[in-house]
Amino acid sequence: MKVSFVGAGKVGFSLGRFFAERGIPVIGCWSRHRESAEEAAGFIGARAYDSLKDLVRDSDVIFLTVPDGVIKSMFQEIAKYDIENKQICHCSGAMSAEDAFPGIHEAGAYGCSIHPLFPVSSKYDSYRELQDAFFCLQGDEEQIRIWEDWFKKQSVSVQKITAESKIRYHAACAIASNLVCGLIAQSLEMLESCGFSEEDALKAITPLVRSNIDHILEYGPEKALTGPVERCDVKTVSEHLKCFADKKDRMLYRSVTEKLIDIAGKKNPERDYTSMREIVKKSC
Numbered sequence: 391m392k393v394s395f396v397g398a399g400k401v402g403f404s405l406g407r408f409f410a411e412r413g414i415p416v417i418g419c420w421s422r423h424r425e426s427a428e429e430a431a432g433f434i435g436a437r438a439y440d441s442l443k444d445l446v447r448d449s450d451v452i453f454l455t456v457p458d459g460v461i462k463s464m465f466q467e468i469a470k471y472d473i474e475n476k477q478i479c480h481c482s483g484a485m486s487a488e489d490a491f492p493g494i495h496e497a498g499a500y501g502c503s504i505h506p507l508f509p510v511s512s513k514y515d516s517y518r519e520l521q522d523a524f525f526c527l528q529g530d531e532e533q534i535r536i537w538e539d540w541f542k543k544q545s546v547s548v549q550k551i552t553a554e555s556k557i558r559y560h561a562a563c564a565i566a567s568n569l570v571c572g573l574i575a576q577s578l579e580m581l582e583s584c585g586f587s588e589e590d591a592l593k594a595i596t597p598l599v600r601s602n603i604d605h606i607l608e609y610g611p612e613k614a615l616t617g618p619v620e621r622c623d624v625k626t627v628s629e630h631l632k633c634f635a636d637k638k639d640r641m642l643y644r645s646v647t648e649k650l651i652d653i654a655g656k657k658n659p660e661r662d663y664t665s666m667r668e669i670v671k672k673s674c
């Protein structure tokens with residue numbers, strides 16, 4: 391199966407090299423800018439194509455590693471050529487193969503979505519870490535089964551999901567990464583309003599964040615949960631809720647706290663969290 395990449399960015403570089411090092415023949419790269427294609431081809435050990443038509447002709451599997459908003463139009467571009475019996479893949483977490491490649495079955499081709507659940511931040515270094523990433527697979531059943539077998543042979547974790555689950559799956563990933571970023575930004579703002587410098591605020595929460603994340607990842611959120619909600623310290627939580635001048639900040643605290651009460655209730659079934667639930671509910 392000769393594989394090519396259209397879109398020589400972070401994922402094109404990284405996945406291309408990752409596949410090539412594991413014996414998949416990665417034969418070509420095409421990109422909006424010729425220099426990007428050449429750079430990627432040099433890094434992967436492939437050929438930089440000037441013409442999309444030639445790349446399509448020479449490839450069995452074509453990865454469209456362009457930004458999500460461009461995947462559909464890039465597919466329409468390559469579908470002008472003969473893509474019969476070829477596999478077209480994208481790496482977006484949010485889109486299904488069917489959304490990205492309308493009319494693919496009519497063209498006699500197969501669509502797959504192969505999403506590395508990993509922050510691919512570097513063109514040149516991230517490929518080394520992909521071995522530990524979880525890959526989420528969706529699309530044409532037979533082709534996905536082939537990818538699933540290949541990843542498993544490489545001892546890489548995979549999960550198959552349905553087209554309907556893709557956006558929910560992506561929202562789940564955003565909660566675990568981007569939304570944590572939002573929570574930390576909120577915490578830093580509040581510490582700065584207590585007199586911490588920007589630099590000290592980040593330094594001050596570093597051991598707290600690191601240790602908390604380590605515990606969550608090692609033992610799961612239920613075992614890792616500590617603090618006033620878990621202790622059922624209603625007074626402290628009630629005071630916390632009063633310290634937010636801004637309603638949207640209070641809503642943020644409230645929503646996450648409601649989730650924590652659910653977790654605390656499971657962790658300590660003997661404790662009664664009813665009054666905690668009530669003060670949180672009344673708070674907005």
Ligand SMILES: NC(=O)c1ccc[n+]([C@@H]2O[C@H](COP(=O)([O-])OP(=O)(O)OC[C@H]3O[C@@H](n4cnc5c(N)ncnc54)[C@H](OP(=O)(O)O)[C@@H]3O)[C@@H](O)[C@H]2O)c1
Nearest residue numbers: 397398399400401421422423426455456458481482509510
């Ligand atoms: N980065 C991540 O952490 C990550 C993780 C999982 C999945 N993904 C998915 O992987 C895909 C690629 O993401 P990426 O992070 O590799 O993006 P990226 O680094 O921005 O690279 C995208 C490449 O696509 C080309 N491109 C940009 N705009 C274009 C346009 N309008 N028309 C044609 N080509 C265009 C660019 O090529 P030129 O250099 O030639 O201009 C660019 O190098 C996306 O679907 C993304 O959701 C990303």
